[in-house]
Amino acid sequence: MSDNGTFEPVIVGFLCNWCSYRAADLAGTSRMGYPATLRDIRIMCTGRLDPTFVLRALQKGADAVLIMGCHPGQCHYQEGNYKAIRRFALLRRTLRQMGIDDARVQLHWASAAEGVQFAQTVARVTEEIKALGPLDWPHNWPNEDPYALQEANS
Numbered sequence: 001m002s003d004n005g006t007f008e009p010v011i012v013g014f015l016c017n018w019c020s021y022r023a024a025d026l027a028g029t030s031r032m033g034y035p036a037t038l039r040d041i042r043i044m045c046t047g048r049l050d051p052t053f054v055l056r057a058l059q060k061g062a063d064a065v066l067i068m069g070c071h072p073g074q075c076h077y078q079e080g081n082y083k084a085i086r087r088f089a090l091l092r093r094t095l096r097q098m099g100i101d102d103a104r105v106q107l108h109w110a111s112a113a114e115g116v117q118f119a120q121t122v123a124r125v126t127e128e129i130k131a132l133g134p135l136d137w138p139h140n141w142p143n144e145d146p147y148a149l150q151e152a153n154s
Helices: 020-029 051-059 080-097 115-132 146-153
Strands: 011-016 038-043 064-069 105-109
Touching: 011 020, 011 051, 011 115, 020 038, 020 064, 020 115, 051 064, 051 080, 064 080, 064 115, 080 105
Parallel strands: 011 038, 011 064, 064 105
Antiparallel strands: none
8 A cells, every 4th residue: 555545566577688678778878768667577578587586576566577688589599588488378277276466467578679568568467467456365365385285286
């Protein structure tokens, strides 16, 4: 909650070093306004993002996760973003089974020159998450550790 009592979501952003992280930098240096809800983490490639990082971010208090990378076909590691698309589909299916709304984990693209696109995406995701309200992982699931769920089902 913010000082005035309105919900301000915490969004963890996993940003590709070569494109989306640089788009964020461009948005900042160009003084483009967007909500201060994003906590960005630079990763070398969205194809290298381990899905457990997303689960851990949600478990530790994030209301949403935004994954952003190079446009398909423009990955600096040839096919990393195609790998990210496949992993994202599996992750989204797992999250649905856990009862987590699709809007809480999103995959978007922004090249290094698309600071405006980056700012608009962050603003749009922030509004979507505000409408959903807090995730509140510990209270929504009796078992706080998603990895313990995996072990219990084994």
